[in-house]
Amino acid sequence: MVIYILCFALLLVGIYGVLTKRDLIKIILSLGIMGYAVNLMFILFAYRTGASYAILVKGKAAAEMVDPLPQALILTSIVIELGITAMLVALAIRLFEKYKTFDITKIRRLSG
Protein backbone atom coordinates (compact mmCIF):
# COMPACT_ATOMS: atom_id res chain seq x y z
CA MET A 1 0.00 0.00 0.00
CA VAL A 2 2.80 2.39 0.96
CA ILE A 3 4.37 1.98 -2.44
CA TYR A 4 1.13 2.99 -4.20
CA ILE A 5 0.88 6.12 -2.04
CA LEU A 6 4.50 7.03 -2.84
CA CYS A 7 3.75 6.54 -6.52
CA PHE A 8 0.70 8.79 -6.28
CA ALA A 9 2.85 11.35 -4.46
CA LEU A 10 5.21 11.31 -7.44
CA LEU A 11 2.25 12.07 -9.73
CA LEU A 12 1.26 14.98 -7.49
CA VAL A 13 4.85 16.30 -7.59
CA GLY A 14 4.57 16.35 -11.37
CA ILE A 15 1.21 18.17 -11.36
CA TYR A 16 2.57 20.66 -8.80
CA GLY A 17 5.52 21.36 -11.06
CA VAL A 18 3.36 21.92 -14.15
CA LEU A 19 1.07 24.26 -12.23
CA THR A 20 3.63 26.40 -10.39
CA LYS A 21 6.91 26.51 -12.31
CA ARG A 22 7.62 29.48 -14.56
CA ASP A 23 10.51 28.04 -16.55
CA LEU A 24 9.59 26.23 -19.78
CA ILE A 25 12.22 23.51 -19.23
CA LYS A 26 11.01 22.86 -15.69
CA ILE A 27 7.45 22.50 -16.97
CA ILE A 28 8.64 19.93 -19.52
CA LEU A 29 10.53 18.05 -16.77
CA SER A 30 7.43 18.08 -14.56
CA LEU A 31 5.39 16.58 -17.40
CA GLY A 32 8.06 13.88 -17.60
CA ILE A 33 7.72 13.18 -13.87
CA MET A 34 3.94 12.84 -14.24
CA GLY A 35 4.47 10.37 -17.05
CA TYR A 36 6.98 8.33 -15.03
CA ALA A 37 4.57 8.16 -12.11
CA VAL A 38 1.80 6.75 -14.30
CA ASN A 39 4.18 4.27 -15.94
CA LEU A 40 5.36 3.13 -12.51
CA MET A 41 1.72 2.76 -11.45
CA PHE A 42 1.13 0.41 -14.41
CA ILE A 43 4.13 -1.73 -13.45
CA LEU A 44 2.90 -1.88 -9.86
CA PHE A 45 -0.52 -3.05 -11.05
CA ALA A 46 1.17 -5.86 -12.94
CA TYR A 47 3.43 -6.90 -10.05
CA ARG A 48 2.66 -10.10 -8.14
CA THR A 49 4.62 -10.89 -4.97
CA GLY A 50 6.98 -13.80 -5.51
CA ALA A 51 6.12 -14.17 -9.20
CA SER A 52 8.68 -14.54 -11.96
CA TYR A 53 9.12 -13.37 -15.57
CA ALA A 54 6.26 -14.00 -17.97
CA ILE A 55 7.76 -16.62 -20.26
CA LEU A 56 6.12 -20.02 -20.46
CA VAL A 57 8.48 -22.83 -19.50
CA LYS A 58 7.58 -26.48 -19.01
CA GLY A 59 6.16 -27.15 -15.59
CA LYS A 60 5.44 -23.53 -14.71
CA ALA A 61 1.86 -22.40 -14.05
CA ALA A 62 0.52 -19.09 -15.35
CA ALA A 63 -0.38 -18.05 -11.82
CA GLU A 64 3.30 -17.71 -10.90
CA MET A 65 4.03 -15.00 -13.44
CA VAL A 66 3.71 -11.23 -13.38
CA ASP A 67 1.14 -9.76 -15.79
CA PRO A 68 3.03 -9.00 -19.02
CA LEU A 69 0.34 -6.85 -20.68
CA PRO A 70 0.92 -3.59 -18.71
CA GLN A 71 4.63 -3.91 -19.48
CA ALA A 72 3.81 -3.98 -23.18
CA LEU A 73 1.47 -1.00 -22.78
CA ILE A 74 4.16 0.94 -20.95
CA LEU A 75 6.60 0.43 -23.82
CA THR A 76 4.06 2.12 -26.10
CA SER A 77 3.42 4.95 -23.69
CA ILE A 78 7.17 5.54 -23.17
CA VAL A 79 7.59 5.97 -26.92
CA ILE A 80 4.68 8.42 -27.03
CA GLU A 81 6.15 10.37 -24.12
CA LEU A 82 9.51 10.51 -25.87
CA GLY A 83 7.82 12.03 -28.90
CA ILE A 84 5.88 14.57 -26.84
CA THR A 85 8.99 15.58 -24.90
CA ALA A 86 11.03 16.02 -28.09
CA MET A 87 8.23 18.12 -29.56
CA LEU A 88 7.96 20.28 -26.43
CA VAL A 89 11.72 20.83 -26.28
CA ALA A 90 11.75 21.82 -29.95
CA LEU A 91 8.93 24.28 -29.30
CA ALA A 92 10.79 25.64 -26.26
CA ILE A 93 13.92 26.23 -28.39
CA ARG A 94 11.88 28.08 -31.02
CA LEU A 95 10.14 30.11 -28.30
CA PHE A 96 13.54 31.06 -26.89
CA GLU A 97 14.64 32.23 -30.35
CA LYS A 98 11.57 34.45 -30.66
CA TYR A 99 11.24 35.81 -27.11
CA LYS A 100 14.83 35.46 -25.77
CA THR A 101 13.54 34.00 -22.53
CA PHE A 102 12.30 30.75 -20.95
CA ASP A 103 10.11 32.59 -18.45
CA ILE A 104 6.46 31.71 -19.07
CA THR A 105 5.21 34.97 -17.55
CA LYS A 106 7.13 36.95 -20.19
CA ILE A 107 5.88 34.81 -23.07
CA ARG A 108 2.41 36.23 -23.37
CA ARG A 109 1.51 37.99 -26.54
CA LEU A 110 -1.77 36.05 -26.60
CA SER A 111 -4.36 37.13 -24.08
CA GLY A 112 -8.06 37.81 -23.69
Place this chain on the structure above:
Amino acid sequence: MILPFLIIIPLLAAFLITLISGEKDNWAIVLSILAAISLLALSTFSFFTTGNNTFIYEMSGWKIPLTICLVQDALSTFMLVIVNLIALTSLIFSVSYIRHYSAPWKYYALFMLLITGMNGVIATGDIFNLFVFMEIALFAAYGLVAFGCKAEEYEAAFKYAVMGSVSSTLILLGIGILYSATSTLTMAKIAEILPMLDTKLTYWVGAIFLTGFGLKAAVMPFHAWLPDAHSSAPAPISAMLSGVLIKSLGIYTIIRFFYNVLGAPQVFMIILMVIGSISIIVASYLALGQWDLKRLLAYSSISQIGFILLGIGIGTRLAVLGAVFHIFNHAVFKALLFYNSGALEMAIGTRDLRKMGNLKKALPVTSATSMIASLSIAGLPPFNGFFSKLIIIIAAVQANYIVYAVIAIIGSLLTLIYYMKVQRYGFRGGEVVEKTEIPVSLGMKSAMVILAVLCILTSLMIVPGIRELTLDPVVSVIINKTGYISAVLGR
Protein backbone atom coordinates in the same frame (compact mmCIF):
# COMPACT_ATOMS: atom_id res chain seq x y z
CA MET B 1 -14.80 -4.69 -42.96
CA ILE B 2 -14.73 -1.02 -43.95
CA LEU B 3 -13.41 0.44 -40.72
CA PRO B 4 -9.75 -0.68 -41.05
CA PHE B 5 -9.54 1.19 -44.37
CA LEU B 6 -10.63 4.41 -42.69
CA ILE B 7 -7.42 4.18 -40.66
CA ILE B 8 -5.16 2.62 -43.29
CA ILE B 9 -5.91 5.08 -46.14
CA PRO B 10 -4.95 8.34 -44.38
CA LEU B 11 -1.95 6.70 -42.68
CA LEU B 12 -0.68 5.38 -46.00
CA ALA B 13 -1.33 8.74 -47.65
CA ALA B 14 0.65 10.52 -44.93
CA PHE B 15 3.71 8.33 -45.47
CA LEU B 16 3.44 8.42 -49.27
CA ILE B 17 3.26 12.21 -49.20
CA THR B 18 6.47 12.46 -47.19
CA LEU B 19 8.14 10.01 -49.57
CA ILE B 20 7.19 11.43 -52.97
CA SER B 21 6.84 15.17 -52.54
CA GLY B 22 9.68 17.48 -53.38
CA GLU B 23 9.71 21.24 -53.81
CA LYS B 24 6.24 21.39 -55.38
CA ASP B 25 3.13 20.30 -53.51
CA ASN B 26 1.14 19.05 -56.51
CA TRP B 27 1.43 15.34 -55.69
CA ALA B 28 0.70 15.97 -52.04
CA ILE B 29 -2.52 17.78 -53.00
CA VAL B 30 -3.62 15.06 -55.41
CA LEU B 31 -2.91 12.26 -52.93
CA SER B 32 -4.53 13.91 -49.95
CA ILE B 33 -7.67 14.96 -51.82
CA LEU B 34 -8.01 11.47 -53.32
CA ALA B 35 -7.63 10.00 -49.83
CA ALA B 36 -10.19 12.40 -48.39
CA ILE B 37 -12.74 11.71 -51.13
CA SER B 38 -12.42 7.95 -50.67
CA LEU B 39 -12.68 8.34 -46.89
CA LEU B 40 -15.86 10.40 -47.22
CA ALA B 41 -17.35 7.87 -49.65
CA LEU B 42 -16.43 4.92 -47.42
CA SER B 43 -17.73 6.51 -44.24
CA THR B 44 -21.00 7.63 -45.83
CA PHE B 45 -21.48 4.14 -47.29
CA SER B 46 -20.79 2.51 -43.92
CA PHE B 47 -23.16 4.90 -42.15
CA PHE B 48 -26.08 4.09 -44.41
CA THR B 49 -25.42 0.34 -44.42
CA THR B 50 -25.00 0.07 -40.66
CA GLY B 51 -28.45 1.21 -39.55
CA ASN B 52 -29.25 -0.33 -36.19
CA ASN B 53 -26.69 -3.13 -36.51
CA THR B 54 -23.25 -3.39 -34.96
CA PHE B 55 -20.33 -4.88 -36.84
CA ILE B 56 -17.10 -5.89 -35.15
CA TYR B 57 -13.70 -6.18 -36.78
CA GLU B 58 -11.25 -8.21 -34.74
CA MET B 59 -7.63 -7.51 -35.64
CA SER B 60 -5.23 -10.25 -36.71
CA GLY B 61 -7.63 -13.12 -36.17
CA TRP B 62 -7.68 -13.15 -32.36
CA LYS B 63 -11.00 -13.26 -30.51
CA ILE B 64 -12.42 -10.43 -28.49
CA PRO B 65 -10.91 -10.29 -24.99
CA LEU B 66 -7.45 -10.75 -26.50
CA THR B 67 -7.61 -8.55 -29.57
CA ILE B 68 -7.98 -4.92 -30.51
CA CYS B 69 -11.45 -4.61 -32.00
CA LEU B 70 -12.98 -1.93 -34.20
CA VAL B 71 -16.66 -1.25 -33.57
CA GLN B 72 -18.88 -0.10 -36.40
CA ASP B 73 -22.21 1.12 -35.07
CA ALA B 74 -24.44 4.08 -35.88
CA LEU B 75 -22.67 6.45 -33.46
CA SER B 76 -19.14 5.74 -34.68
CA THR B 77 -20.04 5.86 -38.38
CA PHE B 78 -22.00 9.10 -37.83
CA MET B 79 -18.93 10.72 -36.27
CA LEU B 80 -16.75 9.34 -39.08
CA VAL B 81 -19.00 11.01 -41.67
CA ILE B 82 -18.67 14.36 -39.88
CA VAL B 83 -14.88 14.09 -39.57
CA ASN B 84 -14.30 13.14 -43.18
CA LEU B 85 -16.79 15.66 -44.57
CA ILE B 86 -15.08 18.57 -42.81
CA ALA B 87 -11.66 17.12 -43.69
CA LEU B 88 -12.49 17.08 -47.42
CA THR B 89 -13.80 20.67 -47.50
CA SER B 90 -10.85 21.77 -45.38
CA LEU B 91 -8.42 20.22 -47.88
CA ILE B 92 -10.21 21.92 -50.81
CA PHE B 93 -9.90 25.21 -48.93
CA SER B 94 -6.24 24.58 -48.09
CA VAL B 95 -5.01 24.17 -51.66
CA SER B 96 -4.51 27.87 -52.36
CA TYR B 97 -4.51 29.05 -48.74
CA ILE B 98 -1.53 27.01 -47.61
CA ARG B 99 0.70 28.04 -50.56
CA HIS B 100 1.43 31.20 -48.57
CA TYR B 101 3.34 29.12 -46.02
CA SER B 102 6.65 27.39 -46.57
CA ALA B 103 6.91 23.61 -47.23
CA PRO B 104 3.22 22.92 -47.90
CA TRP B 105 3.72 19.17 -48.34
CA LYS B 106 4.50 18.85 -44.63
CA TYR B 107 1.10 20.39 -44.01
CA TYR B 108 -0.65 17.69 -46.03
CA ALA B 109 1.27 14.88 -44.33
CA LEU B 110 0.39 16.20 -40.87
CA PHE B 111 -3.20 16.73 -41.99
CA MET B 112 -3.49 13.08 -43.01
CA LEU B 113 -2.06 12.00 -39.63
CA LEU B 114 -4.66 14.18 -37.93
CA ILE B 115 -7.43 12.37 -39.82
CA THR B 116 -5.84 9.00 -38.96
CA GLY B 117 -5.90 9.83 -35.28
CA MET B 118 -9.48 11.03 -35.27
CA ASN B 119 -10.81 8.13 -37.33
CA GLY B 120 -8.94 5.72 -35.07
CA VAL B 121 -10.33 7.21 -31.87
CA ILE B 122 -13.84 6.96 -33.24
CA ALA B 123 -13.53 3.47 -34.72
CA THR B 124 -11.74 1.63 -31.94
CA GLY B 125 -13.39 -0.46 -29.24
CA ASP B 126 -10.23 -0.88 -27.18
CA ILE B 127 -9.46 1.70 -24.56
CA PHE B 128 -5.66 1.69 -24.81
CA ASN B 129 -5.87 1.82 -28.58
CA LEU B 130 -8.10 4.88 -28.16
CA PHE B 131 -5.30 6.51 -26.14
CA VAL B 132 -2.71 5.77 -28.84
CA PHE B 133 -4.84 7.19 -31.67
CA MET B 134 -5.64 10.20 -29.51
CA GLU B 135 -1.92 10.87 -29.18
CA ILE B 136 -1.44 10.56 -32.95
CA ALA B 137 -4.17 13.15 -33.55
CA LEU B 138 -2.79 15.48 -30.89
CA PHE B 139 0.78 15.21 -32.23
CA ALA B 140 -0.40 16.29 -35.65
CA ALA B 141 -2.53 19.03 -34.10
CA TYR B 142 0.42 20.52 -32.14
CA GLY B 143 2.48 20.58 -35.30
CA LEU B 144 -0.29 22.16 -37.35
CA VAL B 145 -1.03 24.86 -34.76
CA ALA B 146 2.66 25.88 -34.89
CA PHE B 147 2.74 25.61 -38.70
CA GLY B 148 2.94 29.35 -39.39
CA CYS B 149 6.28 29.63 -37.47
CA LYS B 150 5.34 32.93 -35.80
CA ALA B 151 5.98 33.69 -32.14
CA GLU B 152 2.28 33.63 -31.21
CA GLU B 153 1.82 30.29 -32.91
CA TYR B 154 4.68 28.68 -30.98
CA GLU B 155 3.25 30.10 -27.79
CA ALA B 156 -0.21 28.70 -28.52
CA ALA B 157 1.21 25.33 -29.56
CA PHE B 158 3.29 25.09 -26.39
CA LYS B 159 0.29 25.89 -24.21
CA TYR B 160 -1.81 23.37 -26.13
CA ALA B 161 0.89 20.69 -25.91
CA VAL B 162 1.30 21.10 -22.13
CA MET B 163 -2.45 20.96 -21.50
CA GLY B 164 -2.82 18.08 -23.94
CA SER B 165 -0.12 15.97 -22.33
CA VAL B 166 -1.44 16.59 -18.82
CA SER B 167 -4.86 15.37 -19.92
CA SER B 168 -3.35 12.39 -21.76
CA THR B 169 -1.42 11.40 -18.63
CA LEU B 170 -4.63 11.54 -16.60
CA ILE B 171 -6.43 9.40 -19.18
CA LEU B 172 -3.58 6.89 -19.09
CA LEU B 173 -3.87 6.78 -15.30
CA GLY B 174 -7.60 6.09 -15.63
CA ILE B 175 -6.91 3.31 -18.12
CA GLY B 176 -4.41 1.78 -15.68
CA ILE B 177 -6.92 1.81 -12.84
CA LEU B 178 -9.60 0.27 -15.08
CA TYR B 179 -7.21 -2.44 -16.23
CA SER B 180 -6.11 -3.34 -12.72
CA ALA B 181 -9.75 -3.65 -11.66
CA THR B 182 -11.15 -5.52 -14.65
CA SER B 183 -8.10 -7.21 -16.28
CA THR B 184 -9.27 -6.26 -19.76
CA LEU B 185 -8.93 -3.35 -22.17
CA THR B 186 -11.93 -4.00 -24.44
CA MET B 187 -14.50 -1.34 -23.60
CA ALA B 188 -17.51 -3.64 -23.85
CA LYS B 189 -15.86 -6.18 -21.54
CA ILE B 190 -15.01 -3.42 -19.04
CA ALA B 191 -18.64 -2.28 -19.16
CA GLU B 192 -19.76 -5.83 -18.47
CA ILE B 193 -17.49 -6.32 -15.45
CA LEU B 194 -17.80 -2.85 -13.84
CA PRO B 195 -21.32 -3.23 -12.34
CA MET B 196 -20.09 -6.23 -10.30
CA LEU B 197 -17.37 -4.13 -8.65
CA ASP B 198 -17.42 -1.43 -6.00
CA THR B 199 -19.25 1.74 -7.16
CA LYS B 200 -16.40 3.85 -5.73
CA LEU B 201 -14.29 2.63 -8.65
CA THR B 202 -16.83 4.03 -11.11
CA TYR B 203 -16.67 7.43 -9.43
CA TRP B 204 -12.85 7.51 -9.32
CA VAL B 205 -12.41 6.50 -12.92
CA GLY B 206 -15.28 8.72 -14.03
CA ALA B 207 -13.74 11.74 -12.32
CA ILE B 208 -10.32 11.12 -13.86
CA PHE B 209 -11.77 10.59 -17.34
CA LEU B 210 -14.07 13.59 -17.05
CA THR B 211 -11.03 15.76 -16.34
CA GLY B 212 -8.99 14.17 -19.11
CA PHE B 213 -11.62 14.19 -21.84
CA GLY B 214 -13.00 17.50 -20.58
CA LEU B 215 -9.59 19.06 -21.24
CA LYS B 216 -9.71 17.71 -24.78
CA ALA B 217 -13.27 18.97 -25.29
CA ALA B 218 -12.37 22.38 -23.75
CA VAL B 219 -15.44 22.68 -21.52
CA MET B 220 -15.42 25.69 -19.26
CA PRO B 221 -13.03 25.03 -16.38
CA PHE B 222 -10.59 23.38 -18.79
CA HIS B 223 -10.88 25.77 -21.73
CA ALA B 224 -7.78 27.97 -21.36
CA TRP B 225 -5.84 26.52 -24.29
CA LEU B 226 -8.61 26.61 -26.89
CA PRO B 227 -8.89 30.33 -27.80
CA ASP B 228 -5.12 30.56 -28.27
CA ALA B 229 -4.64 27.34 -30.21
CA HIS B 230 -7.70 27.70 -32.44
CA SER B 231 -7.07 31.32 -33.31
CA SER B 232 -3.34 30.89 -34.02
CA ALA B 233 -3.61 27.90 -36.37
CA PRO B 234 -4.03 28.37 -40.15
CA ALA B 235 -7.74 28.84 -40.97
CA PRO B 236 -8.47 25.35 -42.41
CA ILE B 237 -6.81 23.82 -39.33
CA SER B 238 -8.87 26.03 -37.03
CA ALA B 239 -11.89 24.64 -38.83
CA MET B 240 -10.67 21.07 -38.28
CA LEU B 241 -9.80 21.68 -34.61
CA SER B 242 -12.98 23.57 -33.73
CA GLY B 243 -15.23 21.63 -36.04
CA VAL B 244 -14.23 18.04 -35.41
CA LEU B 245 -11.14 17.54 -33.20
CA ILE B 246 -12.77 18.69 -29.95
CA LYS B 247 -15.81 16.60 -30.85
CA SER B 248 -14.09 13.35 -31.76
CA LEU B 249 -11.50 13.49 -28.96
CA GLY B 250 -13.70 15.13 -26.36
CA ILE B 251 -17.44 14.81 -26.89
CA TYR B 252 -17.46 11.43 -28.65
CA THR B 253 -15.24 9.84 -26.00
CA ILE B 254 -17.36 11.34 -23.21
CA ILE B 255 -20.54 9.94 -24.80
CA ARG B 256 -18.98 6.53 -25.43
CA PHE B 257 -17.42 6.28 -22.01
CA PHE B 258 -20.11 7.71 -19.76
CA TYR B 259 -23.06 6.20 -21.59
CA ASN B 260 -21.87 2.91 -23.06
CA VAL B 261 -19.19 1.93 -20.55
CA LEU B 262 -20.27 3.44 -17.21
CA GLY B 263 -24.01 3.28 -18.00
CA ALA B 264 -24.73 7.01 -17.43
CA PRO B 265 -24.51 7.34 -13.62
CA GLN B 266 -26.71 10.18 -12.33
CA VAL B 267 -23.87 12.08 -10.61
CA PHE B 268 -21.91 12.51 -13.83
CA MET B 269 -25.00 13.48 -15.81
CA ILE B 270 -25.62 16.35 -13.36
CA ILE B 271 -21.94 17.36 -13.56
CA LEU B 272 -22.14 17.39 -17.37
CA MET B 273 -25.25 19.58 -17.27
CA VAL B 274 -23.64 22.03 -14.83
CA ILE B 275 -20.35 22.41 -16.68
CA GLY B 276 -22.28 22.57 -19.96
CA SER B 277 -24.41 25.46 -18.81
CA ILE B 278 -21.42 27.27 -17.26
CA SER B 279 -19.66 26.93 -20.64
CA ILE B 280 -22.67 28.33 -22.49
CA ILE B 281 -22.96 31.50 -20.41
CA VAL B 282 -19.35 32.34 -19.55
CA ALA B 283 -17.92 31.62 -23.01
CA SER B 284 -20.68 33.70 -24.62
CA TYR B 285 -19.80 36.66 -22.39
CA LEU B 286 -16.11 36.28 -23.20
CA ALA B 287 -16.93 36.09 -26.92
CA LEU B 288 -18.92 39.34 -26.72
CA GLY B 289 -15.81 41.27 -25.75
CA GLN B 290 -13.52 39.98 -28.52
CA TRP B 291 -12.46 42.08 -31.49
CA ASP B 292 -10.22 39.44 -33.09
CA LEU B 293 -12.58 37.47 -35.37
CA LYS B 294 -10.90 34.10 -34.85
CA ARG B 295 -10.75 34.46 -31.06
CA LEU B 296 -14.44 35.29 -31.08
CA LEU B 297 -15.14 32.14 -33.10
CA ALA B 298 -12.99 30.08 -30.72
CA TYR B 299 -14.90 31.30 -27.65
CA SER B 300 -18.13 30.62 -29.50
CA SER B 301 -16.96 27.00 -29.97
CA ILE B 302 -16.69 26.61 -26.19
CA SER B 303 -20.22 27.88 -25.72
CA GLN B 304 -21.63 25.59 -28.45
CA ILE B 305 -19.82 22.62 -26.87
CA GLY B 306 -21.73 23.62 -23.74
CA PHE B 307 -25.03 23.16 -25.60
CA ILE B 308 -23.96 19.67 -26.68
CA LEU B 309 -22.91 18.69 -23.14
CA LEU B 310 -26.17 20.06 -21.75
CA GLY B 311 -28.11 17.85 -24.16
CA ILE B 312 -26.01 14.81 -23.26
CA GLY B 313 -26.40 15.54 -19.55
CA ILE B 314 -30.20 15.79 -19.64
CA GLY B 315 -30.12 12.31 -21.11
CA THR B 316 -33.68 11.90 -22.37
CA ARG B 317 -34.17 10.59 -25.90
CA LEU B 318 -35.12 14.03 -27.21
CA ALA B 319 -32.18 15.76 -25.52
CA VAL B 320 -29.67 13.28 -26.91
CA LEU B 321 -31.25 13.73 -30.35
CA GLY B 322 -30.68 17.49 -30.01
CA ALA B 323 -27.09 17.00 -28.86
CA VAL B 324 -26.25 14.60 -31.71
CA PHE B 325 -27.86 16.93 -34.24
CA HIS B 326 -25.98 19.90 -32.77
CA ILE B 327 -22.67 18.01 -33.08
CA PHE B 328 -23.25 17.75 -36.84
CA ASN B 329 -24.55 21.30 -37.21
CA HIS B 330 -21.78 22.88 -35.20
CA ALA B 331 -19.15 21.06 -37.25
CA VAL B 332 -20.68 22.46 -40.46
CA PHE B 333 -21.22 26.09 -39.55
CA LYS B 334 -18.17 26.55 -37.36
CA ALA B 335 -15.93 25.18 -40.11
CA LEU B 336 -17.66 27.56 -42.55
CA LEU B 337 -17.09 30.55 -40.24
CA PHE B 338 -13.41 29.71 -39.91
CA TYR B 339 -13.10 29.46 -43.71
CA ASN B 340 -14.72 32.92 -43.91
CA SER B 341 -12.19 34.28 -41.42
CA GLY B 342 -9.35 32.69 -43.42
CA ALA B 343 -10.59 34.17 -46.69
CA LEU B 344 -10.95 37.57 -45.05
CA GLU B 345 -7.48 37.39 -43.54
CA MET B 346 -6.00 36.58 -46.93
CA ALA B 347 -7.97 39.19 -48.84
CA ILE B 348 -7.68 42.22 -46.56
CA GLY B 349 -4.83 41.12 -44.27
CA THR B 350 -6.47 41.64 -40.89
CA ARG B 351 -8.56 39.76 -38.35
CA ASP B 352 -9.55 42.82 -36.34
CA LEU B 353 -13.28 43.46 -36.72
CA ARG B 354 -12.79 47.23 -36.30
CA LYS B 355 -10.51 47.45 -39.33
CA MET B 356 -12.88 45.72 -41.75
CA GLY B 357 -15.30 47.65 -43.88
CA ASN B 358 -18.34 46.83 -45.93
CA LEU B 359 -17.19 43.82 -47.91
CA LYS B 360 -20.43 42.94 -49.68
CA LYS B 361 -19.11 44.19 -53.02
CA ALA B 362 -15.49 43.09 -52.74
CA LEU B 363 -16.08 39.58 -51.36
CA PRO B 364 -19.63 38.59 -52.33
CA VAL B 365 -19.29 34.82 -51.72
CA THR B 366 -17.50 35.21 -48.39
CA SER B 367 -19.94 37.74 -46.99
CA ALA B 368 -23.00 35.81 -48.18
CA THR B 369 -21.82 32.48 -46.75
CA SER B 370 -20.77 34.15 -43.50
CA MET B 371 -24.30 35.55 -43.22
CA ILE B 372 -25.76 32.05 -43.62
CA ALA B 373 -23.33 30.59 -41.08
CA SER B 374 -23.97 33.38 -38.56
CA LEU B 375 -27.72 32.96 -38.83
CA SER B 376 -27.36 29.18 -38.44
CA ILE B 377 -25.18 29.35 -35.36
CA ALA B 378 -27.35 32.06 -33.83
CA GLY B 379 -30.36 29.79 -34.31
CA LEU B 380 -32.69 31.45 -36.79
CA PRO B 381 -35.52 29.33 -38.22
CA PRO B 382 -34.79 28.02 -41.70
CA PHE B 383 -31.23 27.00 -40.80
CA ASN B 384 -30.05 23.87 -39.02
CA GLY B 385 -28.79 25.50 -35.80
CA PHE B 386 -32.31 26.60 -34.92
CA PHE B 387 -33.68 23.07 -34.83
CA SER B 388 -30.94 21.51 -32.71
CA LYS B 389 -31.03 24.31 -30.13
CA LEU B 390 -34.83 24.23 -30.05
CA ILE B 391 -34.80 20.46 -29.44
CA ILE B 392 -32.31 20.81 -26.57
CA ILE B 393 -34.40 23.59 -24.96
CA ILE B 394 -37.68 21.68 -25.36
CA ALA B 395 -36.04 18.55 -23.91
CA ALA B 396 -34.82 20.55 -20.90
CA VAL B 397 -38.34 21.86 -20.28
CA GLN B 398 -39.87 18.40 -20.69
CA ALA B 399 -37.40 16.88 -18.22
CA ASN B 400 -38.30 19.63 -15.70
CA TYR B 401 -34.93 21.37 -15.84
CA ILE B 402 -36.44 24.84 -16.27
CA VAL B 403 -33.30 26.64 -15.06
CA TYR B 404 -31.15 24.92 -17.67
CA ALA B 405 -33.69 25.72 -20.37
CA VAL B 406 -33.56 29.41 -19.41
CA ILE B 407 -29.73 29.28 -19.47
CA ALA B 408 -29.81 27.74 -22.95
CA ILE B 409 -32.22 30.46 -24.17
CA ILE B 410 -30.01 33.23 -22.74
CA GLY B 411 -26.99 31.53 -24.30
CA SER B 412 -28.53 31.46 -27.75
CA LEU B 413 -29.59 35.11 -27.44
CA LEU B 414 -26.00 36.03 -26.55
CA THR B 415 -24.86 33.98 -29.55
CA LEU B 416 -27.18 36.05 -31.75
CA ILE B 417 -25.74 39.26 -30.31
CA TYR B 418 -22.10 38.47 -30.93
CA TYR B 419 -22.71 37.18 -34.42
CA MET B 420 -24.64 40.38 -35.17
CA LYS B 421 -21.47 42.13 -34.03
CA VAL B 422 -19.46 40.07 -36.53
CA GLN B 423 -21.86 40.99 -39.33
CA ARG B 424 -22.18 44.64 -38.33
CA TYR B 425 -18.46 45.35 -38.04
CA GLY B 426 -16.91 42.66 -40.17
CA PHE B 427 -18.97 42.40 -43.33
CA ARG B 428 -21.72 44.97 -43.55
CA GLY B 429 -20.65 48.12 -41.71
CA GLY B 430 -18.33 51.05 -42.26
CA GLU B 431 -16.87 52.19 -45.55
CA VAL B 432 -17.51 50.26 -48.72
CA VAL B 433 -14.44 48.35 -49.85
CA GLU B 434 -14.40 48.23 -53.65
CA LYS B 435 -11.65 45.72 -54.33
CA THR B 436 -9.26 43.56 -52.36
CA GLU B 437 -5.57 43.02 -53.01
CA ILE B 438 -5.71 39.24 -53.34
CA PRO B 439 -8.88 37.69 -54.78
CA VAL B 440 -10.42 34.69 -53.01
CA SER B 441 -9.58 31.63 -55.11
CA LEU B 442 -12.04 29.17 -56.61
CA GLY B 443 -11.14 26.35 -54.21
CA MET B 444 -11.79 28.51 -51.17
CA LYS B 445 -15.09 29.73 -52.62
CA SER B 446 -16.29 26.22 -53.43
CA ALA B 447 -15.45 24.92 -49.92
CA MET B 448 -17.48 27.77 -48.44
CA VAL B 449 -20.41 27.25 -50.81
CA ILE B 450 -20.55 23.49 -50.12
CA LEU B 451 -20.83 24.07 -46.38
CA ALA B 452 -23.30 26.94 -46.79
CA VAL B 453 -25.59 24.68 -48.81
CA LEU B 454 -25.21 21.97 -46.15
CA CYS B 455 -26.25 24.52 -43.48
CA ILE B 456 -29.65 24.71 -45.16
CA LEU B 457 -29.95 21.10 -46.38
CA THR B 458 -29.12 19.42 -43.07
CA SER B 459 -32.09 21.04 -41.37
CA LEU B 460 -34.02 18.43 -43.36
CA MET B 461 -32.48 15.78 -41.09
CA ILE B 462 -35.21 16.57 -38.57
CA VAL B 463 -38.04 15.63 -40.99
CA PRO B 464 -39.47 12.31 -39.69
CA GLY B 465 -38.71 10.12 -42.71
CA ILE B 466 -35.10 11.26 -42.97
CA ARG B 467 -34.61 11.37 -39.21
CA GLU B 468 -35.35 7.67 -38.91
CA LEU B 469 -32.55 6.97 -41.38
CA THR B 470 -29.96 9.38 -40.00
CA LEU B 471 -30.31 10.54 -36.40
CA ASP B 472 -32.50 7.90 -34.76
CA PRO B 473 -30.04 4.95 -34.98
CA VAL B 474 -27.34 7.16 -33.42
CA VAL B 475 -29.64 8.16 -30.56
CA SER B 476 -30.60 4.52 -30.03
CA VAL B 477 -26.95 3.52 -29.60
CA ILE B 478 -26.45 6.24 -26.97
CA ILE B 479 -29.73 5.78 -25.08
CA ASN B 480 -29.60 1.97 -25.11
CA LYS B 481 -26.66 1.99 -22.70
CA THR B 482 -26.00 -1.68 -22.07
CA GLY B 483 -26.94 -2.57 -25.64
CA TYR B 484 -23.32 -1.77 -26.53
CA ILE B 485 -22.06 -4.65 -24.38
CA SER B 486 -24.29 -7.30 -25.93
CA ALA B 487 -23.80 -5.90 -29.43
CA VAL B 488 -19.99 -6.02 -29.22
CA LEU B 489 -19.60 -9.24 -27.29
CA GLY B 490 -22.24 -10.94 -29.44
CA ARG B 491 -24.53 -12.24 -26.69
